[in-house]
Amino acid sequence: EDIGVVAVGFSGGQCKPGVDAAPSALIESGLLDSLRDELNYKLHGDDQVHLYTDLVPAEDPDYRKMKNPKAVSAVTERIAEQVYSHSREGRLVLTLGGDHSIAIGTIAGSAKATRERLGREIAVIWVDAHADINTPETSDSGNVHGMPVAFLTGLAKDDKPEYFGWLKDEHRLSVRKLVYIGLRDVDAGEKKILRDNGIKAFSMFDIDRHGIGRVVEMALAHIGDDTPIHLSFDVDALDPMWAPSTGTPVRGGLTLREGDYICESVHQTGNLVAVDLVEVNPSLAPELDHGAHETVRAGCSLVRCALGETLL
Ligand code: ARG
Ligand code: MN
Ligand code: MN
Ligand code: MN
Numbered sequence: 001e002d003i004g005v006v007a008v009g010f011s012g013g014q015c016k017p018g019v020d021a022a023p024s025a026l027i028e029s030g031l032l033d034s035l036r037d038e039l040n041y042k043l044h045g046d047d048q049v050h051l052y053t054d055l056v057p058a059e060d061p062d063y064r065k066m067k068n069p070k071a072v073s074a075v076t077e078r079i080a081e082q083v084y085s086h087s088r089e090g091r092l093v094l095t096l097g098g099d100h101s102i103a104i105g106t107i108a109g110s111a112k113a114t115r116e117r118l119g120r121e122i123a124v125i126w127v128d129a130h131a132d133i134n135t136p137e138t139s140d141s142g143n144v145h146g147m148p149v150a151f152l153t154g155l156a157k158d159d160k161p162e163y164f165g166w167l168k169d170e171h172r173l174s175v176r177k178l179v180y181i182g183l184r185d186v187d188a189g190e191k192k193i194l195r196d197n198g199i200k201a202f203s204m205f206d207i208d209r210h211g212i213g214r215v216v217e218m219a220l221a222h223i224g225d226d227t228p229i230h231l232s233f234d235v236d237a238l239d240p241m242w243a244p245s246t247g248t249p250v251r252g253g254l255t256l257r258e259g260d261y262i263c264e265s266v267h268q269t270g271n272l273v274a275v276d277l278v279e280v281n282p283s284l285a286p287e288l289d290h291g292a293h294e295t296v297r298a299g300c301s302l303v304r305c306a307l308g309e310t311l312l
Contacts, residue, residue: 003035003307004086005045006095006106010052010075012068013101013145016247018283022299023049023096025282025292031096031300039307044091045082052078064136069163072101072144077166079105080112087113087273094303097278099247100132100145103232104164107152108171110274114228115170122273123177123223124152127262128234129250131183131190131201138189145279146187153178155193175199177227179219181262182207182237185250204252212258216265230274231266231306233259235299244285245295256298263305275306 007023027049035041055074063069079095079102086093087110095106107124114122126132126149133149135156136142150156151164152173159165180201186194194201200222202215210218223229236246239253254262266272280299285291 001041002089002091003041003043004083004089004091004093005032005043006079006082006086006093007049008079008095008098008102009049010098010102012056012071012075013099014143014247015067016281016284019097019099019247019279019281020051021282022098022280025296026096026277026280026299029296029300031303034300034304035307039304039309041307044086062142063163064158065139065142066136066144066147067142068144072104073162073164073166076102076105076108080109080171083109083274084113088117090117092272092307093274094307095274095276097276097280100128100232100234100278101148102278103148103276104151104167106274106276107148107173107230107232108167110230111173112170114273118228120228121174121177122230123179123227124173124230124232125179125181125219125223125266126232127181127237127259129182129185129236129253130234130248131180131186131194133190133193134187135193138187138193140187149178150193155197177223179222181215181219182254184252185248207254207258212261216262220265220269227271228273229266229269229271231263231272232276232278233263233302233306234279235277235295235302236279238298243280243295243298244288244291245281246279246284247281256301259298259302260305263302264310267306267308272306275303277303
């Protein structure tokens with residue numbers, strides 16, 4: 001089986017440096033080797049980490065309160081092309097972030113390719129402590145990593161190509177095909193957006209009530225059989241005990257085992273078309289002795305599970 005790898009060293013969707021170093025850290029810890037040697041995938045894509053420095057303008061003033069708007073728009077447009085060209089070839093696409101703004105590109109690319117290749121709309125399973133569905137107007141921070149789902153679903157739009165106007169219907173995701181798992185830090189404006197649009201979301205409360213097995217079953221039932229799935233996994237969905245090195249940690253999260261279970265179950269559907277792993281920031285939580293190392297290890301485990309590693 002063939003995988004397209006896109007290593008994205010980009011941090012402009014938020015303000016903390018370091019998340020751009022995650023792809024190298026994941027690769028250096030042997031992630032791609034284990035996919036090749038143990039899971040027997042054929043890997044495509046230049047082994048290099050893309051920094052996209054040529055796309056970051058010298059001047060990038062706030063626009064509709066968004067920070068680094070031109071840089072994030074241009075970089076995600078390029079990522080969409082990279083993911084699209086792998087996905088169009090029928091490869092499963094693995095994107096290593098970078099902050100979560102990059103999902104604007106990964107999901108736009110796989111949505112477009114899957115429409116063309118299979119004539120199908122993709123579903124997205126968004127595993128995260130956060131909903132990342134702020135519009136520029138509801139966002140308190142102005143950080144675009146809190147907005148990708150709003151742009152992807154068309155709840156946020158702009159006509160100007162340099163400010164995400166490059167996103168067309170073929171790139172978009174239906175709110176009916178979106179399901180969240182792991183939420184526990186959702187802004188008031190985002191709660192209203194989720195409610196008003198009837199978006200399916202399983203919070204940590206739901207996981208405590210039903211258990212992870214039942215929640216994943218319900219999430220997959222919502223999507224329906226035989227639907228191509230894009231899994232976008234923000235490492236901050238995990239409890240900081242397992243993934244301390246991330247920009248916006250929130251207590252009360254998933255255990256690593258629960259995260260792995262989500263990934264294993266999604267793999268088992270046979271419908272996975274793309275996986276993102278984002279928000280690993282090896283330069284954060286240095287006070288915890290092995291914080292960065294543990295977070296990178298957790299990230300590798302999630303990816304391997306999504307790509308078919310099993311316990312037995
Ligand atoms: N809701 C907050 C915001 O909009 C936090 C978003 C955190 N997102 C993330 N991808 N870690 O700024
Ligand atoms: Mn998050
Ligand atoms: Mn996120
Ligand atoms: Mn398999």
